[in-house]
Amino acid sequence: MALFLSGLSDGTLRGLTRWYAEQHTARCDHCAASLRALLALRQRLRALGHLPVTAAIPDLPDAPLQTLTPERRAAVEAAWTQIENNS
Amino acid sequence: MTVPETPKNADAPPDRARFMEMVRRCEMALLRAARRLCRSGSGGASRYAVVSEDCAQDLVQDALVRGYEAYRQGRFREGSSPQAWFLRILTNGFINEHRRRTRWEAGVTVDTLTAQGAAGPPSTHAAASETPERALLADTLDEPLERALVALPESLRLCLLLVDVEEYSYAEAAETLGVPVGTVRSRLSRARFQLQESLHDYAKDRGLL
Numbered sequence: 001m002a003l004f005l006s007g008l009s010d011g012t013l014r015g016l017t018r019w020y021a022e023q024h025t026a027r028c029d030h031c032a033a034s035l036r037a038l039l040a041l042r043q044r045l046r047a048l049g050h051l052p053v054t055a056a057i058p059d060l061p062d063a064p065l066q067t068l069t070p071e072r073r074a075a076v077e078a079a080w081t082q083i084e085n086n087s
Numbered sequence: 088m089t090v091p092e093t094p095k096n097a098d099a100p101p102d103r104a105r106f107m108e109m110v111r112r113c114e115m116a117l118l119r120a121a122r123r124l125c126r127s128g129s130g131g132a133s134r135y136a137v138v139s140e141d142c143a144q145d146l147v148q149d150a151l152v153r154g155y156e157a158y159r160q161g162r163f164r165e166g167s168s169p170q171a172w173f174l175r176i177l178t179n180g181f182i183n184e185h186r187r188r189t190r191w192e193a194g195v196t197v198d199t200l201t202a203q204g205a206a207g208p209p210s211t212h213a214a215a216s217e218t219p220e221r222a223l224l225a226d227t228l229d230e231p232l233e234r235a236l237v238a239l240p241e242s243l244r245l246c247l248l249l250v251d252v253e254e255y256s257y258a259e260a261a262e263t264l265g266v267p268v269g270t271v272r273s274r275l276s277r278a279r280f281q282l283q284e285s286l287h288d289y290a291k292d293r294g295l296l
Contacts, residue, residue: 002276002277002280003272003273003276005276006272006275006276006279006280007272007276009279010250010251010275012257012272037283038279038283041279041282041283041286042251042279044232045232045247045251045252046251046252046254048123048232048233048252067114067115067118068114068118068144068147068148068151069144072144072147072148075148076148076151076152079152079155080103080106080152080155083152083155083156083159084102084103084159087159
């Protein structure tokens with residue numbers, strides 16, 4: 001049932017298995033609670049993907065960089081030039 | 088589509104100018120994803136997950152170079168999402184590097200690391216950036232969730248990061264990880280339930296339940 005609930009929570013469960021899982025969760029309190037928890041978890045995970053890189057504590061020094069360091073940027077651009085020259 | 092030019096790439100060849108614009112739009116998201124991939128839970132007594140900023144920057148740097156090569160070879164499909172494309176390159180780079188490192192580390196002994204007082208290979212050194220403060224800074228607002236993510240076995244964590252955080256389809260995640268779609272489905276299920284259990288334990292330990 002765990003696999004079905006997981007598929008139900010992200011909408012990938014289809015056809016007969018979806019129908020079965022829906023019927024089951026409508027009658028089983030335990031699975032219904034599991035499904036609700038999975039839906040909430042997926043929402044939190046999706047939100048992680050949209051959070052900015054900057055930290056929750058902006059006053060601390062040395063916050064994470066939002067771009068490559070200048071040295072790495074220079075190395076990348078040198079590599080790009082090399083790629084252009086090689087082609 | 089007209090790509091707005093920035094002063095920095097105004098003199099660049101047309102290919103590069105367009106590519107740089109794609110990079111500019113995706114760089115933050117790439118670094119965020121790279122930090123999440125480079126986080127490890129093996130920080131010993133540290134209560135923080137350790138993020139290697141060097142590892143994250145390496146990953147992004149490598150993805151931008153390999154991305155440009157692929158872009159010049161016409162392997163970016165116009166109209167598709169540059170961010171998803173870059174993320175795929177980045178994740179592939181991480182997986183390849185992880186496989187290489189796993190093979191390499193399997194052959195390392197204490198003797199190899201300390202022979203004749205020589206320093207160990209670079210991968211055995213703690214990066215200066217691996218401080219609790221930095222790790223804390225790199226954390227997001229949902230710290231319990233991030234910590235529970237770190238505690239997952241890597242194969243499960245990767246699946247979850249790709250599908251639930253980065254919003255890959257099952258097929259895209261399967262292609263990136265080089266596993267069948269059915270494996271993605273089962274790993275996801277296990278990952279979600281394990282995560283839920285960890286979060287439940289976390290809340291219980293703190294008297295929140």
